[in-house]
Amino acid sequence: MAATAHSLVSRPGIAVCGERLLLSDVQVVDGVRVTIPVRSVTFEMRYAHDRRAAVRAHDMAALHDLVSIAEISEWAVAHRGWTGIARVRDALHFLDENAWSPPEVDLRLAWEELGIRDVVCNHPVFDLAGRHVGTPDVLDLEAGVVGEYDGSLHLEGKHRAKDIRREGDLRAVSLEYVTMVSADLRDPSGFKARTLAARKRARAVAGPRRWTLDPPAWWTPSVTVADRRALSSDERRRLLSHRWAA
Incomplete structure (x- = not known):
């Protein structure tokens, strides 16, 4: 709340800060x-x-x-x-406009600490025929490694089944996979080791890349704030509601 009174004092749950305010x-x-x-x-x-x-x-x-x-x-x-x-x-230099949860931010920053900088959050991945394969939490563009955060919601039957299908689809286009769980938030060393192992496996795969971030002409982009601000109310309901269940 913005206030001009000088008699306000901090108390539990409320911090008062005095700064310039135009x-x-x-x-x-x-x-x-x-x-x-x-x-x-x-x-x-x-x-x-x-x-x-x-x-x-x-x-x-x-x-x-x-x-x-x-x-x-x-x-x-x-x-x-x-x-x-x-x-x-x-x-x-570390901000992203398309992270869907705080743990996804932590996952991305754990990769940053490993020197992995060419990453995107929640960008749809397509096969070379233009079919939407999946939208991973974080994607290492240089090595072709998917990073996913699995919280408690992902352990439920219906959600877990969906995650397994998506992992299979992404692996089918030669993307490697590494998963972060809640214990990794406290100590990310194990997750970092798994990431490096996944990158090594990904680099060992021979042949041309079988996936792309370039969407087909009919796809409506929503990966930036500008993209989403340009959507109509109906498009926002249709395209963005799934983010709150991520």
């Missing part, structure tokens, strides 16, 4: 004065305790199309002297 930074939502999305998200990023938390703050806001990487970058350039702006600049 009138253009404020909007009224349901009768409550709040800061605009880019101001709110950069605030969270600036005061994040580490890079991971800063990236999570952006990626989960981008999931709801509240901010884009370009908007965060422009704000950082325009507010060079603000507290914590170095944290925002550091995080910029």
